Amino acid sequence: MASRLVLATCGLAEHWLKTLDPVDGHYPLGLAMLHAVADRAGHQVETLYLVGETEPVSTAKVLDAVRRHDAQVLGFSVITDNRVATFRAIEAARTRFPDLRIILGGVHVTVMHEQILKRYPETVAVLGEGEVTLIDLLDAFETGRDLATVAGIAFMRDGELVKTACRPLIEDLDSLPPPRHDLFYTPQRTVGQLLTSRGCPFKCSFCVLDATSQRKVRARSPEKVVDEIELLLTRQPQTEFIHIYDDQFFADNKRVIAICDEIVRRGIQCRFVCQGRVKPISRELVLALERANFVTVTLGLESGSQAILDKCHKKITRQDVERAVALFADSPIEIAVLLIIGLPGETLATVLETAETCRSLQGIKYHAYDSRIQDLFIYPGTEIYEIAKAAGQLDDDFWLGDGDCPRFHAELRDPEYTVFREVLLTQLSASRIFAPGGFVAQRGMIGGIIRFALQSSTMFEGREGVLKLVTTALDTMLNDGRLRITAETLPQPLDIFSAHRKPGGDSEVVLKADRFDALRLVELFPLAYLHGWTAITDQVERAVSTYLEEAFASGDGRLNAFHSLPEGRLRF
Numbered sequence: 001m002a003s004r005l006v007l008a009t010c011g012l013a014e015h016w017l018k019t020l021d022p023v024d025g026h027y028p029l030g031l032a033m034l035h036a037v038a039d040r041a042g043h044q045v046e047t048l049y050l051v052g053e054t055e056p057v058s059t060a061k062v063l064d065a066v067r068r069h070d071a072q073v074l075g076f077s078v079i080t081d082n083r084v085a086t087f088r089a090i091e092a093a094r095t096r097f098p099d100l101r102i103i104l105g106g107v108h109v110t111v112m113h114e115q116i117l118k119r120y121p122e123t124v125a126v127l128g129e130g131e132v133t134l135i136d137l138l139d140a141f142e143t144g145r146d147l148a149t150v151a152g153i154a155f156m157r158d159g160e161l162v163k164t165a166c167r168p169l170i171e172d173l174d175s176l177p178p179p180r181h182d183l184f185y186t187p188q189r190t191v192g193q194l195l196t197s198r199g200c201p202f203k204c205s206f207c208v209l210d211a212t213s214q215r216k217v218r219a220r221s222p223e224k225v226v227d228e229i230e231l232l233l234t235r236q237p238q239t240e241f242i243h244i245y246d247d248q249f250f251a252d253n254k255r256v257i258a259i260c261d262e263i264v265r266r267g268i269q270c271r272f273v274c275q276g277r278v279k280p281i282s283r284e285l286v287l288a289l290e291r292a293n294f295v296t297v298t299l300g301l302e303s304g305s306q307a308i309l310d311k312c313h314k315k316i317t318r319q320d321v322e323r324a325v326a327l328f329a330d331s332p333i334e335i336a337v338l339l340i341i342g343l344p345g346e347t348l349a350t351v352l353e354t355a356e357t358c359r360s361l362q363g364i365k366y367h368a369y370d371s372r373i374q375d376l377f378i379y380p381g382t383e384i385y386e387i388a389k390a391a392g393q394l395d396d397d398f399w400l401g402d403g404d405c406p407r408f409h410a411e412l413r414d415p416e417y418t419v420f421r422e423v424l425l426t427q428l429s430a431s432r433i434f435a436p437g438g439f440v441a442q443r444g445m446i447g448g449i450i451r452f453a454l455q456s457s458t459m460f461e462g463r464e465g466v467l468k469l470v471t472t473a474l475d476t477m478l479n480d481g482r483l484r485i486t487a488e489t490l491p492q493p494l495d496i497f498s499a500h501r502k503p504g505g506d507s508e509v510v511l512k513a514d515r516f517d518a519l520r521l522v523e524l525f526p527l528a529y530l531h532g533w534t535a536i537t538d539q540v541e542r543a544v545s546t547y548l549e550e551a552f553a554s555g556d557g558r559l560n561a562f563h564s565l566p567e568g569r570l571r572f
């Protein structure tokens with residue numbers, strides 16, 4: 001028998017909607033996989049991706065899909081930040097279609113299933129991973145089999161909660177079909193997504209992952225991973241980037257290297273982005289990532305204070321982070337570093353410690369920080385939630401209301417979050433060099449900022465302003481004769497050779513030659529940063545610093561033109 005099934009993820013809380021990228025933003029791989037599994041089992045499936053819709057619109061679209069599809073079963077993927085819109089859709093669906101079976105799954109349901117089922121007793125909660133459970137549950141619906149025989153679910157019977165036997169985690173991830181990426185693609189989308197493994201062996205205080213993965217890492221084979229990459233690129237040829245969203249991609253360096261080698265062996269042409277912990281990372285891993293055309297690696301630091309790292313159970317040290325960043329120091333791969341404001345123990349002193357740590361990391365390999373530095377929000381199922389409950393900030397009933405996911409206020413209040421964010425941005429963000437405090441804090445980073453603005457493949461806050469600042473400062477200094485190097489002082493034509501390590505290896509060196517016939521310094525400086533010609537770059541940095549100092553002293557507002565430039569859409 002086959003069921004007619006609608007799967008949906010409803011609209012996010014309003015304050016998150018403005019952060020969504022409607023073209024290349026994140027899409028739910030979990031739903032993509034559930035759709036593929038149900039389709040393989042012979043069910044008729046329609047999937048709705050509604051996270052960018054307002055609550056009334058997402059509800060209306062769910063009801064319309066159920067009607068059009070004549071659905072027998074409606075399944076919702078529920079996270080904490082879309083629970084309110086999901087609750088409204090459940091209520092509307094129960095009223096409009098009283099015979100409809102409603103299934104709820106996702107992290108929020110796994111953690112808070114008891115209170116949700118008591119409010120919506122006609123629903124069934126899927127706990128943990130849902131692929132195998134969904135098919136078993138649909139079979140029980142079709143055959144009339146007792147739901148108590150379906151492992152991995154919870155439901156209400158005669159006013160009592162029934163929680164069935166736990167379903168084991170899926171050990172053989174290769175047994176699952178490829179997720180249906182096409183459901184979330186538009187002709188404009190250029191960024192795909194991938195999961196090559198599930199789980200993380202750690203239990204950070206702010207993370208809810210342990211509720212579903214039980215600190216067990218399970219991985220797909222390199223061959224299956226690259227099969228999916230090829231399939232995605234074949235079916236969606238406009239894809240330029242693939243973002244790997246594993247919880248702990250670097251858990252097994254040898255496996256990641258094997259994936260990279262397979263990408264190279266098959267001649268796949270795409271750029272990759274990934275995220276991972278700062279250890280274990282090896283030089284061999286970095287070189288493999290280079291060969292496979294990884295362009296950005298995001299590392300989780302969260303705080304530069306060792307006391308806070310210890311308190312939130314990160315199991316890393318500042319030295320671990322420095323070593324990880326140093327491994328990428330001469331690599332074309334860009335890095336990003338994640339920070340969280342407001343972890344337990346956070347004070348102005350720890351924020352300044354974080355700024356000091358991150359400035360040292362920028363000195364090893366420059367990377368950008370911007371306003372996306374994350375505040376600490378409370379999610380059920382985390383240690384942070386238990387601390388907040390013990391402090392009286394909220395209780396379990398909060399999650400049945402319409403309130404947005406709150407910041408952690410057991411120790412800090414919103415004004416302190418604002419102040420601490422400003423401190424970090426002033427100390428670390430390139431966009432703040434146009435203000436006196438930011439310039440003073442980051443003066444030693446001017447060279448790194450300019451080089452990153454020239455060479456980065458991604459947008460970051462302040463990039464366009466920095467580039468315009470450099471050309472304006474050089475033009476100004478050239479016009480009034482304060483720069484000693486001009487094209488006229490260099491041999492004509494100018495042949496300059498420079499050696500570069502070939503990405504992906506330590507031994508191969510590439511010699512690059514550039515010829516210049518009549519370039520001015522303002523045109524030559526990008527190449528000077530590319531090749532490391534310090535005789536030129538030192539003067540560029542002095543010119544920029546001098547220009548900023550004079551602008552601050554004059555107070556004539558000339559810098560407004562730089563820091564107010566539109567930055568475009570931020571990616572990654």
